[in-house]
Amino acid sequence: xxxxxxxxxxxxxxxxxxxxxxxxxxxxxxxxxxxxxxxxxxxxxxxxxxxxxxxxxxxxxxxxxxxxxxxxxxxxxxxxxxxxxxxxxxxxxxxxxxxxxxxxxxxxxxxxxxxxxxxxxxxxxxxxxxxxxxxxxxxxxxxxxxxxxx
Amino acid sequence: xxxxxxxxxxxxxxxxxxxxxxxxxxxxxxxxxxxxxxxxxxxxxxxxxxxxxxxxxxxxxxxxxxxxxxxxxxxxxxxxxxxxxxxxxxxxxxxxxxxxxxxxxxxxxxxxxxxxxxxxxxxxxxxxxxxxxxxxxxxxxxxxxxxxxxxxxxxxxxxxxxxxxxxxxxxxxxxxxxxxxxxxxxxxxxxxxxxxxxxxxxxxxxxxxxxxxxxxxxxxxxxxxxxxxxxxxxxxxxxxxxxxxxxxxxxxxxxxxxxxxxxxxxxxxxxxxxxxxxxxxxxxxxxxxxxxxxxxxxxxxxxxxxxxxxxxxxxxxxxxxxxxxxxxxxxxxxxxxxxxxxxxxxxxxxxxxxxxxxxxxxxxxxxxxxxxxxxxxxxxxxxxxxxxxxxxxxxxxxxxxxxxxxxxxxxxxxxxxxxxxxxxxxxxxxxxxxxxxxxxxxxxxxxxxxxxxxxxxxxxxxxxxxxxxxxxxxxxxxxxxxxxxxxxxxxxxxxxxxxxxxxxxxxxxxxxxxxxxxxxxxxxxxxxxxxxxxxxxxxxxxxxxxxxxxxxxxxxxxxxxxxxxxxxxxxxxxxxxxxxxxxxxxxxxxxxxxxxxxxxxxxxxxxxxxxxxxxxxxxxxxxxxxxxxxxxxxxxxxxxxxxxxxxxxxxxxxxxxxxxxxxxx
Numbered sequence: 001x002x003x004x005x006x007x008x009x010x011x012x013x014x015x016x017x018x019x020x021x022x023x024x025x026x027x028x029x030x031x032x033x034x035x036x037x038x039x040x041x042x043x044x045x046x047x048x049x050x051x052x053x054x055x056x057x058x059x060x061x062x063x064x065x066x067x068x069x070x071x072x073x074x075x076x077x078x079x080x081x082x083x084x085x086x087x088x089x090x091x092x093x094x095x096x097x098x099x100x101x102x103x104x105x106x107x108x109x110x111x112x113x114x115x116x117x118x119x120x121x122x123x124x125x126x127x128x129x130x131x132x133x134x135x136x137x138x139x140x141x142x143x144x145x146x147x148x149x150x
Numbered sequence: 151x152x153x154x155x156x157x158x159x160x161x162x163x164x165x166x167x168x169x170x171x172x173x174x175x176x177x178x179x180x181x182x183x184x185x186x187x188x189x190x191x192x193x194x195x196x197x198x199x200x201x202x203x204x205x206x207x208x209x210x211x212x213x214x215x216x217x218x219x220x221x222x223x224x225x226x227x228x229x230x231x232x233x234x235x236x237x238x239x240x241x242x243x244x245x246x247x248x249x250x251x252x253x254x255x256x257x258x259x260x261x262x263x264x265x266x267x268x269x270x271x272x273x274x275x276x277x278x279x280x281x282x283x284x285x286x287x288x289x290x291x292x293x294x295x296x297x298x299x300x301x302x303x304x305x306x307x308x309x310x311x312x313x314x315x316x317x318x319x320x321x322x323x324x325x326x327x328x329x330x331x332x333x334x335x336x337x338x339x340x341x342x343x344x345x346x347x348x349x350x351x352x353x354x355x356x357x358x359x360x361x362x363x364x365x366x367x368x369x370x371x372x373x374x375x376x377x378x379x380x381x382x383x384x385x386x387x388x389x390x391x392x393x394x395x396x397x398x399x400x401x402x403x404x405x406x407x408x409x410x411x412x413x414x415x416x417x418x419x420x421x422x423x424x425x426x427x428x429x430x431x432x433x434x435x436x437x438x439x440x441x442x443x444x445x446x447x448x449x450x451x452x453x454x455x456x457x458x459x460x461x462x463x464x465x466x467x468x469x470x471x472x473x474x475x476x477x478x479x480x481x482x483x484x485x486x487x488x489x490x491x492x493x494x495x496x497x498x499x500x501x502x503x504x505x506x507x508x509x510x511x512x513x514x515x516x517x518x519x520x521x522x523x524x525x526x527x528x529x530x531x532x533x534x535x536x537x538x539x540x541x542x543x544x545x546x547x548x549x550x551x552x553x554x555x556x557x558x559x560x561x562x563x564x565x566x567x568x569x570x571x572x573x574x575x576x577x578x579x580x581x582x583x584x585x586x587x588x589x590x591x592x593x594x595x596x597x598x599x600x601x602x603x604x605x606x607x608x609x610x611x612x613x614x615x616x617x618x619x620x621x622x623x624x625x626x627x628x629x630x631x632x633x634x635x636x637x638x639x640x641x642x643x644x645x646x647x648x649x650x651x652x653x654x655x656x657x658x659x660x661x662x663x664x665x666x667x668x669x670x671x672x673x674x675x676x677x678x679x680x681x682x683x684x685x686x687x688x689x690x691x692x693x694x695x696x697x698x699x700x701x702x703x704x705x706x707x708x709x710x711x712x713x714x715x716x717x718x719x720x721x722x723x724x725x726x727x728x729x730x731x732x733x734x735x736x737x738x739x740x741x742x743x744x745x746x747x748x749x750x751x752x753x754x755x756x757x758x759x760x761x762x763x764x765x766x767x768x769x770x771x772x773x774x775x776x777x778x779x780x781x782x783x784x785x786x787x788x789x790x791x792x793x794x795x796x797x798x799x800x801x802x803x804x805x806x807x808x809x810x811x812x813x814x815x
Contacts, residue, residue, distance in 0.1 A: 006270075008811075008812060010808060010811060010812065016675075016695055017675070019232075020232070020695075022259065022260055022264075023230045023232060023256075023259040023260070025259070025263075025264055026230070026258060026259025026260060026261075026263035026264050027259060027263070029263055029264070030264060031264055031265065031266060032264055032265075034261075034264075034265040034267060034270035034271055034273075034274050037274065037277050037278060037281070037811035037812075038256070038260055038278075039281070039804065039807045039808065039811070040231070041783060041799055041804070042737075042739055042781050042782055042783055042799065043782035043783055043784060045782050045783060045784030045787060046782065046783030046784065046786060046787050046796065046799055047787055048786070048787040048801070049787075051804060051805070051808065054805060054808055055808050055812065058808065058809065058812050059812040059813075060808075060812055071670060072670070072675070074673065074695070074696075074782075075759060075780055075782035075784065076673075076759040077759050078759075078782045078783075078784045081757060081784050081787075081788070085787070109675065109676075110675050110683060110695070111675070111676065111677045111678040111683060112678065
């Protein structure tokens with residue numbers, strides 16, 4: 001792992017719960033890792049899984065998705081759709097050979113600033129340990145002899 | 151997901167404004183570096199920093215620059231959009247641009263306040279500003295959407311908060327539906343004896359307001375009722391109220407109470423809820439003498455007719471021609487349409503049994519504060535005599551503060567009212583019985599108008615104030631009567647063992663047991679303690695995150711009567727402001743279908759919780775009703791052909807943001 005690697009984390013937070021939790025963390029002057037860049041959507045249900053892939057393909061080392069707790073969605077059930085897509089996305093990431101821990105979904109209510117801080121810090125640490133994703137870097141071409149055809 | 155064309159800036163001229171927010175932002179982020187960086191971004195015509203962008207000169211700056219530099223898009227890097235997005239959209243519009251040609255960057259709550267490393271915080275701010283500049287270039291002109299607002303209001307909860315809010319709204323000429331779960335309004339305040347710090351009699355100040363509710367031509371009072379369902383949106387809520395049977399026809403009952411006399415139960419046998427089980431009532435009863443409505447109620451759980459069907463029904467007999475008793479009454483559902491809702495659902499008292507070493511429920515002479523309110527109340531179970539279980543007057547009483555408050559094992563928060571009501575009870579007990587009263591506190595909190603003076607007065611009356619948390623309560627040893635309180639006096643650093651006859655637990659205030667259920671029904675949030683969450687703790691203390699729903703009283707957090715009444719008035723005021731405006735501006739972030747692209751796969755239709763998407767049979771395509779659409783974007787993300795899009799959250803806009811935060815400087 002290169003020295004001084006600082007993971008780039010893109011976060012997609014819903015407007016009503018997790019974005020507000022991040023606001024509350026600010027108002028409460030909690031401190032967390034500065035590696036995260038938040039993009040706001042009205043509901044986590046707006047999150048097209050391709051946004052996650054796009055972020056990973058364009059230099060993000062990890063993605064944090066934040067939504068309201070199950071049953072608490074401002075739009076009734078958008079977060080359930082997010083959860084469904086998240087599970088599929090994880091399978092897809094695995095197929096791509098991307099460590100699935102790089103993408104994390106958390107239910108964080110507007111009151112849970114502390115949970116937000118923990119989620120951000122944990123993901124940053126996790127991704128730091130995994131190292132850069134470099135998905136956007138050119139693919140390493142292996143010698144034909146290393147490839148075993150089945 | 152829609153494909154993006156990369157080169158369509160359309161020659162946008164962006165103005166970027168970086169706010170210092172005093173030192174709130176400038177203390178952590180290099181404002182000048184950030185402004186220079188913004189100026190270097192493609193498409194940025196002007197980048198400025200200013201001490202307070204939200205101030206009038208700050209906003210005027212935007213307006214002036216739009217004119218001077220022919221700006222077409224505005225970005226402000228400042229606080230959370232929850233605070234000032236509206237302010238700057240307005241400023242953008244004043245400059246002659248579409249208000250949605252604006253993007254806000256949160257570099258305060260999400261950056262300067264949460265990071266200490268200045269370089270890292272500045273780098274983050276640069277990424278966020280670049281994302282916003284990228285994004286705002288893609289913004290489309292949008293129209294403001296408005297909905298009309300119905301003028302009726304629903305108030306949920308008939309305690310002092312609900313009563314005050316209902317009366318204020320009704321006096322302003324609005325039709326108010328006041329829904330109360332219990333058979334009477336009055337709430338907890340009706341159970342109190344005196345109120346601190348003035349020692350007004352609670353009933354004397356409350357009951358005129360209760361009667362006013364009943365008499366008011368604009369108020370429809372539904373007791374024994376609960377809100378079963380809430381549909382619709384701000385200005386247009388459709389609420390289903392469940393009215394439970396009282397088994398007495400409210401309009402016909404005169405409140406003569408002859409049926410109570412006549413009940414086959416000669417003795418009252420059922421624990422009386424209003425007196426917290428300290429007295430008994432019959433299955434047919436009236437909660438308390440000043441109950442509103444003045445109508446009896448029959449409790450089917452204990453009434454013999456309901457249990458066996460073999461009662462002589464002497465109640466019906468005596469009611470005679472008045473015919474007010476109807477044992478066949480059924481639950482009813484009523485539907486109302488209201489523009490605004492005030493939630494005033496109150497609190498519950500902390501269950502003292504959760505702290506076993508205080509022996510509540512085990513030792514008969516350990517009481518809660520509310521029970522003592524009833525005992526010293528002239529209309530209470532003992533006619534105002536403070537006598538303990540067993541019939542003796544206490545000669546020494548220990549009042550324990552902070553039971554279920556400021557305690558790691560139960561609730562961490564301060565319940566705000568217990569210090570003052572404990573001092574009030576100390577005064578009243580001393581006055582009624584002359585007993586020696588010990589008040590055992592952690593800290594005395596007396597921060598209201600005339601509270602400190604009241605504390606001094608009580609201290610001068612000879613109440614023994616001891617600073618310490620009671621660690622244990624046990625019966626007097628060697629068969630002696632009374633209870634021993636073991637407490638460390640933290641001012642003298644000495645352990646006391648105090649022998650008292652009676653213990654009063656100053657139990658704290660908790661959210662209602664069904665607060666979570668209720669908040670889901672109304673689609674609002676809760677704070678971590680479980681009280682309903684206000685939109686902003688300082689600037690929008692009675693608003694919620696759901697427009698048109700307001701909070702009053704202890705459902706939002708523990709507070710005393712003056713604060714509750716003030717908040718109820720504020721909630722009524724906010725509701726009036728909404729209704730009298732006649733219309734409410736909605737966010738424009740609705741979804742829409744690209745007619746050329748939709749293949750009619752119907753994936754989206756089942757996803758919408760608001761039934762806003764329908765399938766047009768003749769075109770074989772989906773169509774979105776923008777009035778019903780609330781703009782969550784779930785269907786947008788799901789559309790396999792990218793033919794559903796969302797205003798303000800277009801794929802291009804989000805992808806530009808992703809590019810922006812990831813591009814390395």
